[in-house]
Amino acid sequence: MGAARLEDALAYINQRPRPLALYYFGYDRAEQRHVLARTHSGGACLNDTLLHVAQDDLPFGGIGPSGMGHYHGREGFLAFSQAKGVFVRQRFNATRLIYPPYGRRLQRLVYRLFVR
Template sequence: VTLELGGKSPVILGRSADIARATERVVLGKMMNAGQICLAPDYMLVPEEKEAEVVAGLTAAASAMYPTLLANPDYTAIINDRHFQRLTTWIDDARARGAEVLQVNPANEDFTATNSRKLPLHIVRNPTEDMTVMQEEIFGPILPVRTYKTLDGAIDEVNRRDRPLGLYYFGSDESERRRVLDRTISGGVTIDDVIFHISQEELPFGGVGPSGMGAYHGEIGYRTFSHAKSVYKQPRIDVAGLAGIKPPYGKKTRASVARQMK
Protein backbone atom coordinates (compact mmCIF):
# COMPACT_ATOMS: atom_id res chain seq x y z
CA VAL A 1 0.00 0.00 0.00
CA THR A 2 1.28 3.47 -0.92
CA LEU A 3 -0.47 6.45 0.66
CA GLU A 4 0.37 10.14 0.26
CA LEU A 5 -1.59 11.96 2.94
CA GLY A 6 -0.80 15.34 4.52
CA GLY A 7 -0.24 17.04 7.85
CA LYS A 8 1.07 20.24 9.35
CA SER A 9 4.22 20.99 7.33
CA PRO A 10 6.32 23.44 9.37
CA VAL A 11 8.66 26.23 8.32
CA ILE A 12 11.68 26.73 10.57
CA LEU A 13 13.25 30.13 9.98
CA GLY A 14 16.84 30.12 11.19
CA ARG A 15 18.55 33.19 12.58
CA SER A 16 20.83 33.25 9.54
CA ALA A 17 17.92 33.36 7.07
CA ASP A 18 17.34 36.14 4.54
CA ILE A 19 13.97 37.23 5.88
CA ALA A 20 12.78 39.10 2.79
CA ARG A 21 13.51 36.14 0.54
CA ALA A 22 12.14 33.58 3.00
CA THR A 23 8.85 35.38 3.62
CA GLU A 24 8.28 35.89 -0.10
CA ARG A 25 8.77 32.18 -0.76
CA VAL A 26 6.58 31.14 2.14
CA VAL A 27 3.79 33.44 0.96
CA LEU A 28 4.05 32.08 -2.58
CA GLY A 29 3.68 28.53 -1.29
CA LYS A 30 0.93 29.43 1.18
CA MET A 31 -1.24 31.44 -1.21
CA MET A 32 -0.79 29.23 -4.26
CA ASN A 33 -4.22 27.67 -4.87
CA ALA A 34 -5.31 29.59 -1.76
CA GLY A 35 -3.29 27.24 0.43
CA GLN A 36 -5.18 24.17 -0.78
CA ILE A 37 -2.05 22.09 -1.41
CA CYS A 38 -1.05 19.09 0.68
CA LEU A 39 2.52 20.44 0.97
CA ALA A 40 1.60 24.07 1.67
CA PRO A 41 3.55 25.52 4.61
CA ASP A 42 1.19 25.10 7.55
CA TYR A 43 2.86 27.18 10.27
CA MET A 44 6.10 29.07 10.89
CA LEU A 45 8.58 28.91 13.75
CA VAL A 46 10.69 32.08 13.87
CA PRO A 47 13.26 33.57 16.28
CA GLU A 48 11.41 35.67 18.84
CA GLU A 49 13.47 38.79 18.10
CA LYS A 50 12.63 38.58 14.38
CA GLU A 51 8.86 38.00 14.64
CA ALA A 52 7.83 41.57 13.80
CA GLU A 53 10.17 41.65 10.80
CA VAL A 54 8.80 38.31 9.60
CA VAL A 55 5.19 39.46 9.86
CA ALA A 56 6.06 42.66 7.97
CA GLY A 57 7.82 40.60 5.29
CA LEU A 58 4.85 38.25 4.89
CA THR A 59 2.47 41.19 4.61
CA ALA A 60 4.63 42.97 2.04
CA ALA A 61 5.10 39.84 -0.06
CA ALA A 62 1.39 38.99 -0.10
CA SER A 63 0.49 42.58 -1.01
CA ALA A 64 3.02 42.64 -3.85
CA MET A 65 1.92 39.34 -5.37
CA TYR A 66 -1.81 39.93 -4.89
CA PRO A 67 -2.54 43.69 -4.78
CA THR A 68 -6.21 42.81 -5.22
CA LEU A 69 -8.03 39.56 -4.57
CA LEU A 70 -11.74 39.55 -5.37
CA ALA A 71 -11.47 40.16 -9.12
CA ASN A 72 -7.93 38.86 -9.45
CA PRO A 73 -7.76 35.76 -11.70
CA ASP A 74 -4.35 34.94 -10.20
CA TYR A 75 -5.95 34.11 -6.85
CA THR A 76 -8.48 31.33 -6.50
CA ALA A 77 -11.33 30.65 -4.10
CA ILE A 78 -11.85 28.03 -1.41
CA ILE A 79 -13.17 24.84 -3.00
CA ASN A 80 -16.65 24.82 -1.44
CA ASP A 81 -18.88 26.37 1.22
CA ARG A 82 -18.10 23.70 3.81
CA HIS A 83 -14.36 24.35 3.72
CA PHE A 84 -14.86 28.12 3.57
CA GLN A 85 -16.97 27.89 6.72
CA ARG A 86 -14.37 25.64 8.34
CA LEU A 87 -11.58 28.17 7.73
CA THR A 88 -13.56 31.20 8.86
CA THR A 89 -14.58 29.31 12.00
CA TRP A 90 -10.93 28.57 12.76
CA ILE A 91 -10.06 32.26 12.32
CA ASP A 92 -12.87 33.21 14.72
CA ASP A 93 -11.65 30.55 17.16
CA ALA A 94 -8.12 32.00 17.15
CA ARG A 95 -9.43 35.52 17.77
CA ALA A 96 -11.76 34.34 20.53
CA ARG A 97 -8.85 32.64 22.30
CA GLY A 98 -6.78 35.81 22.27
CA ALA A 99 -4.65 35.65 19.13
CA GLU A 100 -3.85 38.70 17.05
CA VAL A 101 -5.06 37.86 13.54
CA LEU A 102 -3.91 40.08 10.67
CA GLN A 103 -5.86 40.02 7.42
CA VAL A 104 -3.66 40.95 4.45
CA ASN A 105 -6.11 42.95 2.33
CA PRO A 106 -4.04 45.59 0.49
CA ALA A 107 -6.97 47.00 -1.52
CA ASN A 108 -9.33 47.07 1.50
CA GLU A 109 -11.87 44.96 -0.36
CA ASP A 110 -15.17 44.01 1.25
CA PHE A 111 -15.20 40.22 1.38
CA THR A 112 -18.47 40.13 3.33
CA ALA A 113 -20.36 41.59 0.37
CA THR A 114 -19.64 38.66 -1.93
CA ASN A 115 -20.17 34.92 -1.97
CA SER A 116 -17.02 34.30 -4.02
CA ARG A 117 -15.45 32.20 -1.20
CA LYS A 118 -12.20 34.11 -1.65
CA LEU A 119 -10.26 34.36 1.57
CA PRO A 120 -7.25 36.65 1.99
CA LEU A 121 -4.12 35.57 3.81
CA HIS A 122 -4.64 35.64 7.57
CA ILE A 123 -1.51 35.75 9.75
CA VAL A 124 -2.09 34.42 13.27
CA ARG A 125 0.57 35.81 15.61
CA ASN A 126 1.81 33.50 18.37
CA PRO A 127 -1.21 31.19 18.50
CA THR A 128 -1.58 28.89 21.48
CA GLU A 129 -1.86 25.11 21.40
CA ASP A 130 -5.58 25.16 22.25
CA MET A 131 -6.43 26.95 18.98
CA THR A 132 -7.71 24.77 16.15
CA VAL A 133 -5.19 26.25 13.73
CA MET A 134 -2.44 24.58 15.76
CA GLN A 135 -4.22 21.24 16.03
CA GLU A 136 -5.36 20.43 12.48
CA GLU A 137 -3.91 20.70 8.98
CA ILE A 138 -5.12 24.10 7.79
CA PHE A 139 -5.37 23.59 4.00
CA GLY A 140 -6.15 27.23 3.36
CA PRO A 141 -4.67 30.77 3.52
CA ILE A 142 -4.19 30.94 7.30
CA LEU A 143 -0.60 31.14 8.53
CA PRO A 144 0.19 30.76 12.24
CA VAL A 145 3.53 32.35 13.20
CA ARG A 146 5.05 31.13 16.46
CA THR A 147 8.30 32.23 18.06
CA TYR A 148 11.16 30.29 19.58
CA LYS A 149 14.09 31.19 21.83
CA THR A 150 16.43 28.40 20.72
CA LEU A 151 16.59 26.22 17.64
CA ASP A 152 16.30 23.15 19.85
CA GLY A 153 13.01 24.54 21.12
CA ALA A 154 11.72 24.84 17.55
CA ILE A 155 12.85 21.29 16.76
CA ASP A 156 11.14 20.00 19.90
CA GLU A 157 7.90 21.67 18.82
CA VAL A 158 8.03 19.97 15.43
CA ASN A 159 8.75 16.62 17.08
CA ARG A 160 5.80 16.95 19.47
CA ARG A 161 3.46 16.77 16.50
CA ASP A 162 2.76 14.02 13.99
CA ARG A 163 5.47 13.52 11.39
CA PRO A 164 4.67 15.96 8.57
CA LEU A 165 4.62 15.43 4.83
CA GLY A 166 7.10 18.27 4.33
CA LEU A 167 9.48 20.35 6.40
CA TYR A 168 11.05 23.64 5.31
CA TYR A 169 14.19 25.25 6.69
CA PHE A 170 15.55 28.68 5.77
CA GLY A 171 19.07 29.68 6.75
CA SER A 172 22.73 29.71 5.73
CA ASP A 173 24.15 28.26 8.96
CA GLU A 174 25.31 24.76 7.99
CA SER A 175 25.50 23.44 11.56
CA GLU A 176 21.99 24.71 12.28
CA ARG A 177 20.69 23.17 9.07
CA ARG A 178 22.35 19.86 9.92
CA ARG A 179 20.72 19.89 13.34
CA VAL A 180 17.27 20.36 11.83
CA LEU A 181 17.81 17.57 9.31
CA ASP A 182 19.27 15.14 11.85
CA ARG A 183 16.75 15.71 14.62
CA THR A 184 13.46 15.79 12.70
CA ILE A 185 11.54 13.19 10.71
CA SER A 186 9.33 14.19 7.79
CA GLY A 187 8.27 12.87 4.42
CA GLY A 188 10.66 15.26 2.68
CA VAL A 189 12.53 18.53 3.12
CA THR A 190 13.02 21.64 1.03
CA ILE A 191 15.82 23.97 2.13
CA ASP A 192 15.50 27.71 1.48
CA ASP A 193 12.09 27.31 -0.15
CA VAL A 194 8.84 25.39 0.27
CA ILE A 195 7.14 22.55 -1.64
CA PHE A 196 9.84 22.24 -4.32
CA HIS A 197 11.14 18.83 -3.27
CA ILE A 198 8.02 17.31 -4.87
CA SER A 199 9.12 18.59 -8.29
CA GLN A 200 12.47 16.78 -8.19
CA GLU A 201 11.62 13.70 -10.22
CA GLU A 202 14.70 11.75 -9.13
CA LEU A 203 13.88 12.16 -5.42
CA PRO A 204 11.38 9.80 -3.76
CA PHE A 205 8.24 11.61 -2.61
CA GLY A 206 5.97 10.38 0.15
CA GLY A 207 4.96 10.71 3.76
CA VAL A 208 5.89 8.93 6.96
CA GLY A 209 3.52 7.71 9.66
CA PRO A 210 0.34 9.84 9.73
CA SER A 211 1.48 11.75 6.60
CA GLY A 212 1.68 8.62 4.47
CA MET A 213 3.56 5.46 3.65
CA GLY A 214 5.65 4.45 0.68
CA ALA A 215 7.10 6.77 -1.95
CA TYR A 216 7.09 7.38 -5.67
CA HIS A 217 8.81 9.42 -8.43
CA GLY A 218 11.77 8.30 -10.53
CA GLU A 219 13.20 4.82 -10.12
CA ILE A 220 11.61 4.31 -6.71
CA GLY A 221 8.21 5.09 -8.20
CA TYR A 222 8.75 2.51 -10.93
CA ARG A 223 9.61 -0.06 -8.29
CA THR A 224 6.74 0.95 -6.01
CA PHE A 225 4.09 0.52 -8.69
CA SER A 226 5.62 -2.54 -10.34
CA HIS A 227 5.55 -6.18 -9.28
CA ALA A 228 8.93 -7.88 -9.03
CA LYS A 229 8.17 -11.44 -10.19
CA SER A 230 10.59 -14.08 -8.89
CA VAL A 231 11.68 -16.87 -11.30
CA TYR A 232 13.96 -19.75 -10.27
CA LYS A 233 15.22 -22.62 -12.47
CA GLN A 234 16.38 -25.71 -10.62
CA PRO A 235 19.59 -27.33 -11.96
CA ARG A 236 19.85 -31.05 -12.86
CA ILE A 237 21.59 -31.88 -9.60
CA ASP A 238 19.40 -33.52 -6.90
CA VAL A 239 19.34 -30.58 -4.49
CA ALA A 240 16.55 -32.08 -2.32
CA GLY A 241 18.51 -35.29 -1.87
CA LEU A 242 21.73 -33.48 -1.05
CA ALA A 243 19.92 -31.30 1.46
CA GLY A 244 18.43 -34.32 3.20
CA ILE A 245 14.82 -33.30 2.66
CA LYS A 246 13.84 -36.19 0.35
CA PRO A 247 12.46 -39.37 1.95
CA PRO A 248 13.40 -41.84 3.17
CA TYR A 249 14.89 -39.69 5.94
CA GLY A 250 18.11 -40.76 7.60
CA LYS A 251 21.58 -39.56 8.50
CA LYS A 252 21.56 -36.68 5.97
CA THR A 253 18.24 -35.44 7.29
CA ARG A 254 19.41 -35.48 10.89
CA ALA A 255 22.61 -33.67 9.91
CA SER A 256 20.61 -31.05 8.03
CA VAL A 257 18.29 -30.49 11.00
CA ALA A 258 21.25 -30.29 13.37
CA ARG A 259 22.90 -27.61 11.21
CA GLN A 260 19.73 -25.53 11.20
CA MET A 261 19.28 -25.89 14.97
CA LYS A 262 22.70 -24.43 15.76
Protein backbone atom coordinates (compact mmCIF):
# COMPACT_ATOMS: atom_id res chain seq x y z
CA MET A 1 0.00 0.00 0.00
CA GLY A 2 1.36 3.42 -0.84
CA ALA A 3 2.11 5.86 1.95
CA ALA A 4 -0.62 8.27 0.82
CA ARG A 5 -3.22 5.48 0.67
CA LEU A 6 -2.21 4.24 4.13
CA GLU A 7 -2.48 7.75 5.57
CA ASP A 8 -5.90 8.12 3.93
CA ALA A 9 -7.00 4.86 5.56
CA LEU A 10 -5.70 6.00 8.95
CA ALA A 11 -7.46 9.36 8.58
CA TYR A 12 -10.69 7.53 7.68
CA ILE A 13 -10.41 5.34 10.80
CA ASN A 14 -9.55 8.23 13.11
CA GLN A 15 -12.43 10.43 11.88
CA ARG A 16 -14.97 7.92 13.17
CA PRO A 17 -15.84 6.41 16.55
CA ARG A 18 -13.23 3.96 17.74
CA PRO A 19 -13.79 0.51 16.26
CA LEU A 20 -14.25 -2.69 18.19
CA ALA A 21 -11.36 -4.20 16.28
CA LEU A 22 -8.84 -3.10 13.68
CA TYR A 23 -7.59 -5.56 11.09
CA TYR A 24 -4.43 -4.81 9.12
CA PHE A 25 -3.06 -6.92 6.32
CA GLY A 26 0.59 -6.50 5.45
CA TYR A 27 3.90 -7.95 6.51
CA ASP A 28 6.01 -4.78 6.68
CA ARG A 29 6.78 -4.52 10.41
CA ALA A 30 7.42 -0.78 10.33
CA GLU A 31 4.06 -0.25 8.65
CA GLN A 32 2.33 -2.53 11.18
CA ARG A 33 3.81 -0.49 14.07
CA HIS A 34 2.79 2.74 12.29
CA VAL A 35 -0.84 1.59 11.99
CA LEU A 36 -1.00 0.38 15.60
CA ALA A 37 0.59 3.57 16.94
CA ARG A 38 -1.71 5.92 15.04
CA THR A 39 -5.07 4.29 15.65
CA HIS A 40 -7.22 3.44 18.66
CA SER A 41 -9.42 0.37 18.76
CA GLY A 42 -10.70 -2.21 21.19
CA GLY A 43 -8.26 -4.72 19.75
CA ALA A 44 -6.14 -5.26 16.68
CA CYS A 45 -5.27 -8.23 14.53
CA LEU A 46 -2.52 -8.44 11.95
CA ASN A 47 -3.08 -10.59 8.86
CA ASP A 48 -6.17 -12.40 10.14
CA THR A 49 -9.73 -11.68 11.26
CA LEU A 50 -11.64 -14.69 12.54
CA LEU A 51 -9.02 -15.98 14.96
CA HIS A 52 -8.86 -12.63 16.77
CA VAL A 53 -11.92 -13.28 18.90
CA ALA A 54 -11.01 -16.95 19.37
CA GLN A 55 -7.95 -16.17 21.49
CA ASP A 56 -9.17 -16.90 25.02
CA ASP A 57 -6.14 -15.38 26.71
CA LEU A 58 -6.29 -12.05 24.86
CA PRO A 59 -8.65 -9.35 26.07
CA PHE A 60 -11.39 -8.70 23.51
CA GLY A 61 -13.85 -5.86 23.64
CA GLY A 62 -14.45 -2.34 22.53
CA ILE A 63 -13.70 1.10 23.84
CA GLY A 64 -16.10 4.00 23.72
CA PRO A 65 -19.25 3.34 21.70
CA SER A 66 -17.85 0.14 20.16
CA GLY A 67 -18.16 -2.08 23.18
CA MET A 68 -18.56 -2.72 26.85
CA GLY A 69 -14.96 -3.35 27.87
CA HIS A 70 -12.76 -6.38 27.78
CA TYR A 71 -13.76 -9.96 28.18
CA HIS A 72 -11.78 -13.20 27.83
CA GLY A 73 -8.87 -14.23 29.99
CA ARG A 74 -7.72 -12.33 33.06
CA GLU A 75 -9.10 -8.98 31.85
CA GLY A 76 -12.54 -10.51 31.43
CA PHE A 77 -12.44 -11.93 34.93
CA LEU A 78 -11.49 -8.50 36.31
CA ALA A 79 -14.08 -6.69 34.18
CA PHE A 80 -16.96 -8.86 35.36
CA SER A 81 -15.86 -9.27 38.98
CA GLN A 82 -16.41 -6.95 41.88
CA ALA A 83 -13.69 -7.19 44.51
CA LYS A 84 -14.96 -7.30 48.05
CA GLY A 85 -12.69 -6.76 51.02
CA VAL A 86 -13.59 -8.73 54.14
CA PHE A 87 -11.89 -8.26 57.51
CA VAL A 88 -12.50 -10.88 60.18
CA ARG A 89 -11.38 -10.44 63.76
CA GLN A 90 -10.77 -13.82 65.29
CA ARG A 91 -11.87 -14.91 68.73
CA PHE A 92 -8.35 -14.57 70.09
CA ASN A 93 -7.54 -10.91 69.63
CA ALA A 94 -4.29 -9.49 70.97
CA THR A 95 -5.41 -5.93 70.18
CA ARG A 96 -7.91 -6.29 73.01
CA LEU A 97 -5.00 -5.50 75.33
CA ILE A 98 -4.80 -1.91 74.05
CA TYR A 99 -8.52 -1.14 74.31
CA PRO A 100 -9.87 0.65 77.39
CA PRO A 101 -10.50 0.06 80.20
CA TYR A 102 -6.85 -0.47 80.91
CA GLY A 103 -5.85 -2.87 83.65
CA ARG A 104 -2.97 -2.54 86.08
CA ARG A 105 -0.81 -5.05 84.20
CA LEU A 106 -0.96 -3.08 80.94
CA GLN A 107 -0.36 0.19 82.71
CA ARG A 108 2.78 -1.25 84.36
CA LEU A 109 3.98 -2.62 81.01
CA VAL A 110 3.49 0.71 79.24
CA TYR A 111 5.23 2.48 82.09
CA ARG A 112 8.22 0.12 81.88
CA LEU A 113 8.49 0.33 78.08
CA PHE A 114 7.82 3.98 77.44
CA VAL A 115 8.07 5.99 80.64
CA ARG A 116 11.43 5.83 82.36
